[in-house]
Amino acid sequence: MSRRVADAFARAAQEHRAALIGYLPAGFPTPELSVRLFTAMVDAGVDIIEVGLPYSDPLMDGPVIQQAVNQALDAGTTPDVVLDIVRQITLAGATAVVMTYWNPIERYGVEEFAARLEAAGGTGVIAPDLTPEESGDWAAACDRHGVDRIFLVAPSSTQERIASIVAVTSGFVYAASTMGVTGMRTSVSSGAEGLVARTRAATGLPIAVGLGVSTREQAAEVAAYADGVIVGSAFVRCVLDATDDQAAIAAVSALARELSAGVRR
């Protein structure tokens, strides 16, 4: 079975549903447990795993993910540990993309990171603070190593801007549902549907919506107009609230099953 994100979206489309994309920081709360958590997400119906590379200054993240990232860093999660986690979960059947702020990749070396990610079986990278204008070397490295470069569009993006973003994007487009940082919200911003429509006018790539999606109902609502539903903070919350490892795995599995039912409407 191919592990490209495009194939994950294609399989979901064949089943007339949206793809479910689940995020956790790698190495949270420890590298060992995070592999089991990712695997549990896959087993419970998550189509694409967003493996977070912990960074010291996560300025797009709200308090829930900040806390998790700090735990992962304290647990010694370096980029090499993240790549090893990608390797393990890919072997276990996951389609994995890495979510990271830009500096760790710049420091690692764009060519080196793309090559190591390819070797680990990872299929793409989401770097929310990398703009298309600054992505020349990275795009070339991704092309050499078959790594998808996934960029974000936002409610404030102009139509012209969306066109320039999707032009350098591969795999899927990440539509940020709201102006804000990551975190659970009581409702998904009404602007998300319009943003997806505007993005669809500019590209044939799948479009997934993230920021603020945490429940089955919200997943179903987003799945009605988007090709993918991205959930992060709600998974992190499950782990933060769990009393022990087994409870964390059980809570993450239960949430994944709920959301998986949601994207099937």
Next chain:
Amino acid sequence: MSTGHYGPYGGRFVPEALTAALDELDAAFRASIIDDAFIAELRDLEHNYTGRPNPLTYARRFSEHCGGARVYLKREDLNHTGSHKINNVLGQALLTRRMGKQRVIAETGAGQHGVATATAAALFGLECTVYMGHEDTRRQALNVARMKLLGAEVVPVTAGSQTLKDAINEAMRDWVTTVDRTHYVLGTVTGPAPFPELVRYFHSVIGREAREQILAAEGRLPDAVAACVGGGSNAMGLFSGFIDDPAVQLRGYEAGGHGVATGRHSARFEGGSPGVLHGARTYVMQDEWGQTLPSHSISAGLDYPGVGPEHAWLHDTGRAVYESVTDAEAMEAFALLSRTEGIIPAIETAHGLAGAMRLGRELGPDAVIIVNLSGRGDKDVATAARWFGIDLGATVSSELAPELTEGR
């Protein structure tokens, strides 16, 4: 330089949600600086509110400790609010009004930029929220009180190292959420384009005045101009007046903390490497994996692991030279200026003064040096008293000087 690059440095590394706001700011900035009415209003504020032009003071007695070189002080400490920060803030307040936004936010380290922003917000009738590391709210309690008196909300940031870096993270999080009605008054020449260029522009008045004043006083250009470098706005302001004069050396002094070898410092050039932080590529204190390292300095305003991208380029091209000054050297210069000139400088500024002492000995007795006296030391009295073992007894309340009673 419309893409905001300085060689490989600068640029924009921000979430897409901020792109539209940065484009809007860029457009407002470029339209303003060719708008006679905008410039007239800015000049009026500089003159009648800030108190510009401020003097260029010949520091006769201090110069005797600088190898005999003639040292002049550009008196930004005499500006309203007590530092150079007001120059940038008034310019950005005018831009905020032009963009039709009602709220400003700012980060602050030493509190000088926060105070300046709160001041401008009061003057322009804008809502104001200032993010400040919890650690810094303790070090600079007096400035917290000033901001509150001016009507600003001060949010202590308890994440990470609880200093300037974390305050910027939190301000960025606020901005991305409220950007439709909020302008982020970034306080130094760092961050995503157009901030480095824009902040330099509003501080270029420092260099412009200093250039005229030294020509009047000495009949020639100085051999060197010197300034402390945290983010680097006071330095860029002074440097900008002399950058096209190749004979004038540009010297920046960053915080060496306990010494670069100890790891407890804020010396980005001596102890850092190129990376991306807070929206720009520049020199960053980081580990081998690109994680930001904690910085240290006795001065909250220099306690930052990044530096303005134009400084990074001036460093690489050799146009400017950067050295580090330890906490101890800075405090020695702090005491010396106080006792020789009757001017108590900010501890940030004292790093530039320590640099000038070194530079004077290097350049010799015929040299003319301008140091940017970027801020006054009122806010640092408690820290300095502790450093020098001055017993304040019951004359300073524990609330305003917590470190005197609690220690750190």
